[in-house]
Amino acid sequence: MKTRRDFIKISAIGLGATAVTAGAAKAVLGSSLFGNDSENETENLRRVPTYCEVCFWKCAGWAHVTEDGNIKKITGNDDDPQCNGRLCPRGTGGVGMFSDPDRLKTPLIRVGKVGNQTYREASWEEAFDYIAKKMSDLKAKYGPESMALFFHGSSGNHFSHLMKAYGTTNLAAPSFAQCRGPRDVGFEATFGESVSSPEVTDIRDTKCLVLIGSHIGENMHNGQVQEMSEAIDKGAVIITVDPRLSTAASKSKFWLPIKPSTDIALLLAWIHVLINDELYNKEYISAYAEGFEELKAHVKPFTPEWAYGITTLKPALIRSTAREMANAAPSVIIHPGRHAAWYGDDVQRTRAIAILNALLGSWGNRGGIFFKEGIKIPEFPHPEYPKPAWSWKDLMDGKYPLANEAVTNSVIEASYPKDGKEARIKGWFISGTNLVASVPLKEELQKAMQALELIVVVDTMPMEITDYADVVLPECTYLERYDDIRATAHREPTLCLRMPAAEPKHQTKPAWWIAKQLGEKLGLGAYFNFKEYSEVLDWQLKQVGSSLEELQRIGVKKSSRKTSPYIEPGADHQFKTASGKIQLFSHEMAEAGFDPMPVFTQHPEPQEGFYRLIYGRAPMHTFSRTANNPNLVALMPENSVWINPGVAKIWGIKKDQYVWLKNQDGAVSNFAVKVRLTERIRWDSVYIVHGFGHHHKPLKFAYGRGVNDTELITNVMMDPIMGGTGMRGNFITFLTEDPRKEAEA
């Protein structure tokens, strides 16, 4: 019998159609979660407000709960401007986080020594006693600053509070140095503030959207995807710069298939054209910016002809796209992107993007970048935090002067003895981040894991990182707990509630409860002066004119703005820089010893037989955290390596064949990965979706499916400005035989 997938190949118009969704008519994974009532007219569902935790966008929605207490489905809340009633596939599939049979179920304590990955089940009481004793010992021996927290997501707030009460401010999120940090620092250096999250890009009303390696639609940042679609409807011009025909590129009027690692050359050429052809917004620049003359002189040599030889993009194309932007200005967005840690000169690249936005006058104008407004939720009363004797800034030996959030890599490197110096960090608390997959420092992580005196991991799933823990604490999912109010500053100030839609499964507990219990054991009970978190939320909401009861009913409360989202005509707007002006020439960077205006640096290129490893996102998955979600696994069970058919021909590699990947330093992928032959990728590069190749066996669905790009990222190009870990300077080659088998033989 032919499968549905086979059929599509035959019938589709054009070449090489493939089913993206694994929808073949065969049972792959598990069975019905909800019984077999497919005529669901009689179901009586209760709806409970929540906001999503599958990614950082945190869309507000409703969990629909059956009479027997199961969560049947999750839908978006119509009043939330971040989702407009439409969740993304991960949010819709968020129910799989709740139903995942492989969830962490009880607290676990390591049996025997560090490195021994054997655990025994423990009671919460026992686990807390263990951690509290260790943390008290560390405080007595090395001071409270010797503890560090690594975090991602909503639970991080509760543990940050605990850590600050305990006495440490070493709170590091991979979302800074591994992701958006370079972008935020680049925009802060230019405009005095970052573009925030969710980004303050006015895509909905833009006339021209420029994406540079930003693959909206594959990164499913919901509001932006929705707005891009709206912009397409309204006829906006989309210009996409990407070595791969991304989904966004396929919807663009202009696709610039740039040679990877040369983006700054293109950006400088665009700046050159805008200035040289006098296409920039003169009024805006003279009113709001400084350093224009320096910039003009700086970019003089960077002609499109100069950039052509570097980027492989034709000068006429560079000129015409610059003109498109100028025609649309100021309703134009050179999108700042999000994951920006690429080549180690990433602050400079995002500075160039910021400068382009400035030249076009987009910040503060409709269809450009708007000013956000939000409601500040007051802190629930607690004693003042103790003042730490030192902080993460003291771990960097004068490096990364513009880092304004803790740099994960510096904290990791301070966690083992180095150059004859004692480690300053002695204990880790890890919440919601699988460091093994999120930070590309395998060796450093190993050394730290060996040296640390305490590692606590709090998670909902048994990720790779839980195997390094002394104690594992099972957190309940976002669908089973209260969390802080989502108070979003964006177009409209918005408050959203997350409350339990179901009882926590197994022995799992919410983060606020874990932090409170542990705080009390540590003698910090005064910082947790409440019985239930609902008391905190009700008090906070009442301070801002709402109440828990109100939000339980409506889920989302929007308020109208008090300030304009755009610069009022003729207003004397002050940007948040030291001088109040946009910094085309950055004095701050110059003083710190860096180029005050972006320069292009040539980066290494692949040796013969090697291809640049480019990674990105798929709309059905978030990081490495969804690879075991039963609903999402069904949509995309594994990643594949995208190879240009011309390259495959040289290697004799066939479609759907499994290959192992080896990088320039000899690192070999743990597992084999399926080949996807596609004309969507350049011949000097390969592409992989991040987040697969889990090697942790308790992840029964995810184990061994696809490859983990992080293990192939051994060349890390550090951004000297803020400590970003550039990850795109790695090159891979193909192994068609299992390399481990050979070694065994």
Added chain:
Amino acid sequence: MRYAMAIDTKKCVGCSDCVVACQTENNVPIGFCRDWVTETVDGTYPNVNIELRSERCNHCDNSPCVRCCPTGASHFEDGGIVLVTHNKCIGCGACIESCPYEARYSHPDGYVDKCTFCIHRVRKGENPACVSVCPTSCMYFGDLDDPNSEIVNVLKNRKFNALAPEAGTKPNIFYLT
């Protein structure tokens, strides 16, 4: 009343939200699906194009599945929606073989299952789950006999095609191009 769907391929990003929303709405067992997403790639780098399509039962006017069903389980409902009455279905699979879109699958409980256009929602005046959830709002559902409906309007103003017209099934899913 003739229900139909138009899907804008210029806006679809292939995220498969329609697939997972259908699964949770209709209790489709994991590993099966009533709708799915295909990608067609055309050309060679860098002159290359893709089309993404969310596909499902076409609720054809001339449905081979209804004609070949030996028990009458496959039948037309109001508005031309093709449905399978589960307890009449003997699971013989003739309809699966007859469908040029491979829109049907054997449910583990022994009957043949497929897209219902979420008839339980449509009867309440709601859109099918896939249409309601789509982040790009690229799907339009409605009545072709209603001249004021959004779907009639988009089909009037846009170019579109349907899949496998050569099969003569008169499908009711249209792809805006």
